[in-house]
Amino acid sequence: MPSRSQFPISAIVLMGAGxxxxxxxxxxxxxxxxxxxxLAEEVTQSRRTRIVVSNTLETLLNAETAQxxxxxxxxxxxxxxYNAARSALDRNLSDLAALENGHxxxxxxxxxxxxxxGAKMSELAETIxxxxxxxxxxxxxxxxxxxxxxxxxxxxxxxxxLITDAxxxxxxxxxxxxxxxxxxxxxxxxxxxxxxxxxxAAMGVVFRAVRAAVAARREVESLxxxxxxxxxxxxxxxxxxxxxIQRFAYIVSHDLRAPLVNIMGFTSELEVGTKALKExxxxxxxxxxxxxxxxxxxxxxxxxxxxxxxxxxxxxLINAILKLSREGRRELAAERINLKRMFETLVASLKHQIDExxxxxxxxxxxxxxxxxxxxxEQVFSNLLDNALKYLQPGRPGRIEIWAENRQDSxxxxxxxxxRGIAENxxxxxxxxxxxxxxxDRPGEGIGLAHVRALVRRLGGDITVASKLxxxxxxxxxxxxxxxxxxxxxxx
Amino acid sequence: MSPNxxxxxxxxxxxxxxxxxxxLIERNIRRAGVNNQIFxxxxxxxxxxxxxxxxxxxxxxxxxxxxxxxxxxxxDMTGVDILSxxxxxxxxxxxxxxxxxxxxxxxxxxxxxxxxxNVYITKPVDYEGFANAIRQLGLFFSVMQVPTTE
Numbered sequence: 001m002p003s004r005s006q007f008p009i010s011a012i013v014l015m016g017a018g019x020x021x022x023x024x025x026x027x028x029x030x031x032x033x034x035x036x037x038x039l040a041e042e043v044t045q046s047r048r049t050r051i052v053v054s055n056t057l058e059t060l061l062n063a064e065t066a067q068x069x070x071x072x073x074x075x076x077x078x079x080x081x082y083n084a085a086r087s088a089l090d091r092n093l094s095d096l097a098a099l100e101n102g103h104x105x106x107x108x109x110x111x112x113x114x115x116x117x118g119a120k121m122s123e124l125a126e127t128i129x130x131x132x133x134x135x136x137x138x139x140x141x142x143x144x145x146x147x148x149x150x151x152x153x154x155x156x157x158x159x160x161x162l163i164t165d166a167x168x169x170x171x172x173x174x175x176x177x178x179x180x181x182x183x184x185x186x187x188x189x190x191x192x193x194x195x196x197x198x199x200x201a202a203m204g205v206v207f208r209a210v211r212a213a214v215a216a217r218r219e220v221e222s223l224x225x226x227x228x229x230x231x232x233x234x235x236x237x238x239x240x241x242x243x244x245i246q247r248f249a250y251i252v253s254h255d256l257r258a259p260l261v262n263i264m265g266f267t268s269e270l271e272v273g274t275k276a277l278k279e280x281x282x283x284x285x286x287x288x289x290x291x292x293x294x295x296x297x298x299x300x301x302x303x304x305x306x307x308x309x310x311x312x313x314x315x316x317l318i319n320a321i322l323k324l325s326r327e328g329r330r331e332l333a334a335e336r337i338n339l340k341r342m343f344e345t346l347v348a349s350l351k352h353q354i355d356e357x358x359x360x361x362x363x364x365x366x367x368x369x370x371x372x373x374x375x376x377x378e379q380v381f382s383n384l385l386d387n388a389l390k391y392l393q394p395g396r397p398g399r400i401e402i403w404a405e406n407r408q409d410s411x412x413x414x415x416x417x418x419x420r421g422i423a424e425n426x427x428x429x430x431x432x433x434x435x436x437x438x439x440x441d442r443p444g445e446g447i448g449l450a451h452v453r454a455l456v457r458r459l460g461g462d463i464t465v466a467s468k469l470x471x472x473x474x475x476x477x478x479x480x481x482x483x484x485x486x487x488x489x490x491x492x
Numbered sequence: 493m494s495p496n497x498x499x500x501x502x503x504x505x506x507x508x509x510x511x512x513x514x515x516l517i518e519r520n521i522r523r524a525g526v527n528n529q530i531f532x533x534x535x536x537x538x539x540x541x542x543x544x545x546x547x548x549x550x551x552x553x554x555x556x557x558x559x560x561x562x563x564x565x566x567x568d569m570t571g572v573d574i575l576s577x578x579x580x581x582x583x584x585x586x587x588x589x590x591x592x593x594x595x596x597x598x599x600x601x602x603x604x605x606x607x608x609x610n611v612y613i614t615k616p617v618d619y620e621g622f623a624n625a626i627r628q629l630g631l632f633f634s635v636m637q638v639p640t641t642e
Contacts, residue, residue: 250597254594255565257617261516261615261619261622262510264617264622266512310512436568437569440537
């Protein structure tokens with residue numbers, strides 16, 4: 001069955017597709033996860049950069065504030081925060097360098113930043129050095145050149161750029177992260193849906209396959225049951241055939257024996273007669289004259305007549321047996337037979353007898369078409385129609401009805417007449433070879449129905465009869481719609 | 493065959509489809525010295541019509557004596573049917589029935605005796621045997637007592 005061989009292939013294809021989708025989901029998930037963690041790291045780094053940059057700016061501002069305090073007051077106390085800011089600035093710059101290390105395009109920015117910070121710090125260091133040297137006016141003059149505030153503005157701008165950069169990176173990375181999350185969600189949703197879809201399809205395939213398997217098992221089971229049934233029917237048919245053969249052998253031996261007894265009996269009578277003639281003509285005994293006369297005129301011709309009729313009868317019997325045997329050996333050939341048309345032809349060929357007996361023949365519309373041996377079917381029904389016309393009830397117009405009972409693999413053709421009927425205990429006998437029923441007022445050898453039954457059984461069917469004496473008979477011919485193969489004819 | 497109590501001679505009803513056999517049987521019975529009237533029938537229908545009479549009751553032969561010689565293989569019915577009809581008929585049931593047939597099938601023989609056949613003889617195929625059997629049957633008939641039909 002094709003569905004059985006299709007099952008594994010389609011199931012494997014579906015499972016393969018499901019696995020592929022799963023693999024795609026896993027790979028894209030891993031990729032997206034990696035991407036996300038990279039982006040998250042980037043975001044963290046950018047944030048830290050921003051913080052460090054802010055701290056650096058703050059340190060720079062602290063240093064400037066301390067310088068202003070020192071220059072204003074000359075108090076050494078302001079140098080503490082200045083020095084702390086200096087060392088903090090160095091630490092901040094090295095932190096920043098470590099953070100930005102390996103970052104593309106970070107080197108020039110870092111350089112700009114450390115330069116701006118360095119320039120500011122050296123300006124601060126210069127003024128503080130002048131103050132420490134006691135040159136307070138020079139230091140103030142240096143401040144008044146506005147170089148310090150310009151440098152601070154520069155540094156502020158550089159720092160602001162860096163912070164803006166870091167913030168932009170964070171925003172972009174966050175956007176990317178969101179996109180990634182949405183992509184992951186999409187891939188997972190579509191993949192999940194596909195997996196569910198494939199799962200359902202695979203389940204459907206498996207379900208179908210299971211159902212097919214169950215149906216196949218049921219079929220096997222029912223085949224087993226019908227096999228037993230078929231064996232039973234075959235056995236019945238064989239038993240019947242065997243009984244038929246025994247009956248046939250019995251009839252043949254009996255019927256051939258009867259004329260044989262006659263032939264031998266009348267041969268002896270011939271001897272008796274010739275003895276009487278011999279006595280009269282050979283020995284010229286006058287007292288032998290009446291016996292000789294009787295022999296010559298009656299007994300001898302009678303004996304010859306009986307011997308001749310007996311040999312004729314034997315010949316007819318042997319011919320009938322040969323005919324049946326030939327029919328049994330004839331190769332059957334199935335062909336399409338339209339029964340309605342076949343019956344119309346048969347009825348037309350019997351028109352003379354039908355008109356003579358004022359019989360009406362009705363053919364039902366439901367007569368089907370068969371696939372069987374045309375000659376055999378024609379012989380069967382022409383015999384039945386012949387009989388129906390032959391054994392009509394005298395003084396009653398004949399009525400013959402033919403119809404069909406359609407069954408699944410077979411059909412029953414019924415031929416019913418309103419003829420003289422068959423007595424109940426002769427119902428089986430009419431099918432036997434050389435046997436006839438009822439008053440022997442019609443010519444016949446008792447072969448027709450025996451032949452019909454042999455033919456019908458060879459065609460794989462059976463024939464039965466129901467009848468009521470004086471009212472009519474109904475022959476039912478069961479025929480398969482298609483001629484069964486004959487194992488015996490194949491083997492031989 | 494001795495005449496019956498009312499003085500009527502015994503009649504032999506011979507049901508035999510084969511006219512040759514009928515002729516041979518009649519001739520050999522005659523050769524045994526039996527001169528009783530023989531009613532030959534070649535089929536069962538006619539024989540039953542005669543035996544049971546027109547009304548089918550069997551009353552037609554009341555008072556007469558019948559001996560029935562019966563073949564089993566008849567064209568229109570089996571001799572067994574005739575036998576059972578004779579033996580189940582209140583008027584004919586005591587009439588001796590001699591089954592004379594070619595069949596030597598044991599079941600058939602048993603069935604005939606079960607149905608009330610008085611004698612069952614298988615026709616020998618060889619003529620000497622056949623003639624001999626019929627002649628002895630004729631001799632047997634000549635000493636036989638046949639009851640009167642009631």
